[in-house]
Amino acid sequence: MNTTRRARLERNGWAVGDAAQFLNLDPQEAQFVEVKLALAAGVRQLREQRGMTQAALAQQLGSSQSRIAKMEAADQSVTVDLMMRSLLAIGATPGQIAKLIKRVETRRAA
Amino acid sequence: MNTTRRARLERNGWAVGDAAQFLNLDPQEAQFVEVKLALAAGVRQLREQRGMTQAALAQQLGSSQSRIAKMEAADQSVTVDLMMRSLLAIGATPGQIAKLIKRVETRRAA
DNA sequence: TATCTTTATGTCCAATATGACATAAAGTGA
DNA sequence: TCACTTTATGTCATATTGGACATAAAGATA
Incomplete structure (x- = not known):
């Protein structure tokens, strides 16, 4: 988000920030959430890269389409393990997984 | 393990291999276990680096000493989330976490 | 050795995650 | 528009994980 847009929003009474601020997470829990988001994005990206549907991936994993959807949405009900x-x-x-996680750190600086 | 030792063991009927072979894990589950082992080692290392006991860390985390012990042992009852x-x-x-995970990959090549 | 500290292991049950299912919503092409 | 495919969301029962506790085992120090 660029600076002028942020300023305009804030003038109009919007609280502009990230999920951590919005949800009042302590910093380390916020980072944990960001890691999950990064991994979720990674799953979606790789799946699409392989031209698979959620249902197809679910079958390969012995899981279900709905769980894959939740995973890609980084739903709170899915673990990093999954x-x-x-x-x-x-x-x-x-x-590759490491790279996804590593990017969380630098994202804050951006 | 060096080559001659391996050869000697195998001559004597020992199956020489890693945990994956021993436990009959498929490769990706084996890798998952290795990731857990790496993270477990990371927890121990950082804890000791800070001169904390398991009990002290447990208190900081709102957990228990036994759970920390299991975590550092990469017990199957502890998740990557924890x-x-x-x-x-x-x-x-x-x-830093990324680095721990990244090392798993190259370990196989060593 | 005995005592103290720290870590490991086993078990319990409350809390959470899982696959499954139904169904809504969104996307795609005619 | 309609039909079809894919993804999203809500719920449930079963399974797994979590903190807690007891206690064993290992280390450290005297």
């Missing part, structure tokens, strides 16, 4: 397993099942390497 | 939260609570950055 995301990790999914990423590995899709063929992501630990290095 | 490890991640713990690492972040100890002050690990996403970048």
Whole structure:
């Protein structure tokens, strides 16, 4: 978000910030959420890259379409464990997963 | 393990391999376990680096000493979620966590 | 050795996550 | 528009995880 847009919104009474501010998360829980978001995005990206539907991925994982949808939405009911397993099942390497997580850190600086 | 030792063991009927072979894990589940082991090691390392006991860390996390012990042992009853939260609570950055995971990949090549 | 501290292991049950299912919503092409 | 595919959302029962507690085992210090 650029500076003028932010300023305009704030003038009009909008609280402009990230999920952490909105939800009043302490910083480390906020970071945890960001990690989950990053992994969720990774799952979606890899799945689409492979031209798979959520249903197809669900079948490969022995899960269900609805759970995949929740996973890609980083729903609070899905664990990082499931995301990790999914990423590995899709063929992501630990290095790729690491990259997803590493980006969380720098995102704040951007 | 060096080559001659391996050869000697195998001559004597020992199956020489890693945890994956021993437990008959498929490769991606094996990798998942390795990720957990790496994170577990990270927790222990950071905790000791800070001169904390498991009990002290447990208190900081609102958990219990036994759970910390299990976490550091990468017990199957502890999730990656708990490890991640713990690492972040100890002050690990996403970048550091990423590094732990990234190392899993290259370990195989070593 | 004995005592104290720390860590490991096993079990309980309340809290949470899971796959499954139904169904709504959104997207796609005729 | 309609039909079809894909994704999103809500709920449920079963399974798994969590903190807690007891206690064993291992370390440290005298």
